[in-house]
Amino acid sequence: xxxxxxxxxxxxxxxxxxxxxxxxxxxxxxxxxxxxxxxxxxxxxxxxxxxxxxxxxxxxxxxxxxxxxxxxxxxxxxxxxxxxxxxxxxxxxxxxxxxxxxxxxxxxxxxxxxxxxxxxxxxxxxxxxxxxxxxxxxxxxxxxxxxxxxxxxxxxxxxxxxxxxxxxxxxxxxxxxxxxxxxxxxxxxxxxxxxxxxxxxxxxxxxxxxxxxxxxxxxxxxxxxxxxxxxxxxxxxxxxxxxxxxxxxxxxxxxxxxxxxxxxxxxxxxxxx
Numbered sequence: 001x002x003x004x005x006x007x008x009x010x011x012x013x014x015x016x017x018x019x020x021x022x023x024x025x026x027x028x029x030x031x032x033x034x035x036x037x038x039x040x041x042x043x044x045x046x047x048x049x050x051x052x053x054x055x056x057x058x059x060x061x062x063x064x065x066x067x068x069x070x071x072x073x074x075x076x077x078x079x080x081x082x083x084x085x086x087x088x089x090x091x092x093x094x095x096x097x098x099x100x101x102x103x104x105x106x107x108x109x110x111x112x113x114x115x116x117x118x119x120x121x122x123x124x125x126x127x128x129x130x131x132x133x134x135x136x137x138x139x140x141x142x143x144x145x146x147x148x149x150x151x152x153x154x155x156x157x158x159x160x161x162x163x164x165x166x167x168x169x170x171x172x173x174x175x176x177x178x179x180x181x182x183x184x185x186x187x188x189x190x191x192x193x194x195x196x197x198x199x200x201x202x203x204x205x206x207x208x209x210x211x212x213x214x215x216x217x218x219x220x221x222x223x224x225x226x227x228x229x230x231x232x233x234x235x236x237x238x239x240x241x242x243x244x245x246x247x248x249x250x251x252x253x254x255x256x257x258x259x260x261x262x263x264x265x266x267x268x269x270x271x272x273x
Contacts, residue, residue: 010127011238017127017191018230020139021200024184026223027146029205030215032181035157040077040178041201043091044185046098047073049194051186053105063131066186067138073098074182078175102194122193122245135187142183149176154215191230196245200226203252207259225255 032041051069052062076094127135146153156163156170164170181201188200208221233248 009129011234013127013129013132014191014234015231017132017135017187018234019227020135021184021187021191022227022230023223024139024142025188025200026204026226027143027219028180028184029201029203029222029226030208030218031153031157031177031205032201033205033209034215035177037178037181038198038202039088039091041181041185041198043077043095043098044070044073044182045189045194045197045201046095046102048182048186048189048197050098050102050105052189052194053102053109056109057105061131061134062190063134063186066189067134067183069098070182070186070189071179072182074178074180075175078178122189122191122196122243122248127191131190138183138187142180145176146180149173153177158215192233192245192248193243196249199245199249199252200230203249203256204229207252207256210256210259210263221259225252229255 032038048066048070051065051067051072053065054069055062055065058065073094077091152163152168153173153176156168156173160170185197185201188197192200204222204225205218207225208218211221212218229248229251232251233244233246236242236247237244
């Protein structure tokens with residue numbers, strides 16, 4: 001059954017999309033966790049959901065609307081929510097607005113109910129040729145930007161006060177990083193849905209940071225966890241004909257528990273996660 005499905009174009013598109021998303025999310029998620037931006041990812045997913053719902057309503061590619069919404073959220077969070085004491089309130093306001101507008105636009109959409117449900121829970125059939133091209137383009141741009149800013153971004157993430165004192169453009173880096181989060185979240189929403197996008201954008205980094213304090217090792221481990229979660233979730237979704245998001249979340253949670261157990265057995269003090 002699964003062997004036959006692997007020959008289908010939509011399954012191949014989904015596997016490629018999951019592999020690309022796993023790589024990009026795995027590289028970013030340890031930094032997201034270390035910078036305390038988990039709530040920002042949730043807020044960004046709601047704006048990505050809003051953009052995708054608007055795209056459905058306007059009959060344009062869902063991926064385009066998702067990217068526009070998520071990048072808008074990233075810019076807002078980067079400009080208005082840089083200080084920790086301001087960040088939560090800004091994200092809460094944007095999150096409520098995005099979710100409300102998304103629900104309103106879905107209610108106005110007269111198309112198939114599966115399209116509405118897919119935005120919330122994800123669907124492997126949502127990745128067509130256009131979406132795959134968009135995903136690949138966005139991923140290449142995001143990876144190139146991350147490669148350029150990685151060292152100062154890591155410095156600003158681990159010790160922002162010292163980085164600022166040494167002339168590192170912390171504000172600009174925060175904005176760039178927020179946009180990168182927005183782009184990656186936008187890619188994740190059509191696949192795993194707006195509700196469980198945290199399973200891709202937070203869980204791998206939280207698990208990896210439990211097991212190692214080395215940022216490079218944490219990124220490698222997070223990429224592995226993200227890839228296993230997404231690709232494993234795809235195969236389980238094919239086998240059961242159920243939404244992919246629940247399987248991705250379950251696999252990621254199992255990896256998180258395993259990393260916590262591994263850290264405890266090694267007697268290592270856990271990292272913030």
